Amino acid sequence: MAAPGHQRAHRAGPLPTGGGATRRRLDRPGHPRLPLPQPPDRHDVRLAAATHATGGPAGAAGAAARGEREGRLAVGWWRQHALADRPRAEQAHTARIVLAGIDGSDAQVLRTLPRFDVAGYDADRYQAHAPTGAPAWSDLPDLDRALVIDTVRDGFTDGVCDGVAACCAALLDTDVSDDGGRQ
DSSP states (O other): OOOHHHHHHHHTOOOOOTTHHHHHHHHSTTOOOOOOOOOOOHHHHHHHHHHHHTTSHHHHHHHHHHHHHHHHHHHHHHHHHHTTTSOHHHHHHHHHHHHHHHHTTOHHHHTTSOOOOSTTOOHHHHHHHOOTTOOOGGGSOHHHHHHHHHHHHHHHHHHHHHHHHHHHHHHHHHHHHHTTTOO
16 A cells, blocks of 8 residues: 555646746746857858968958859859750759759759869969968968868859859749740
8 A cells, every 4th residue: 555645646636847837937027038059150160260261351251252153153054954955844844943952952952053173172273262461272281271162162052052043043034924924
């Protein structure tokens, strides 16, 4: 036979769950909820590190802009191989799939877009676009070289995604105009 106190506690019902009492106390005036700290954005961390690696904000911004410019050039290649010389309906279908894939970060779609050539990024490519006062490629430690490459690659990826999305949107806009508003 169980102890009588144990049975009474059991009959009293379950203990409150979910922390309701605690939540009510925290929501009262004078007990504000504090937001949880958020991890820094990966892009911001890389840009800050590349700022240090390239000798200042102009160098990091220049590295990202250089990558974005190269990414936008790669969009022309993508357009030629993915859309050119195809029937209009197939172009529109491809554009819808690619736009949805970019918006949804669909890995299958993103794999079809041009990618940054890490192996091709070397001292010559760095020096051709480095701002005045930036350290020479040979003077950068391996970590700083990697940060510069990551910044250029992020810019390239942003340029490709933005350029392909703009290309697809423009194609679909002209598709709607040509069909009198129907798709």
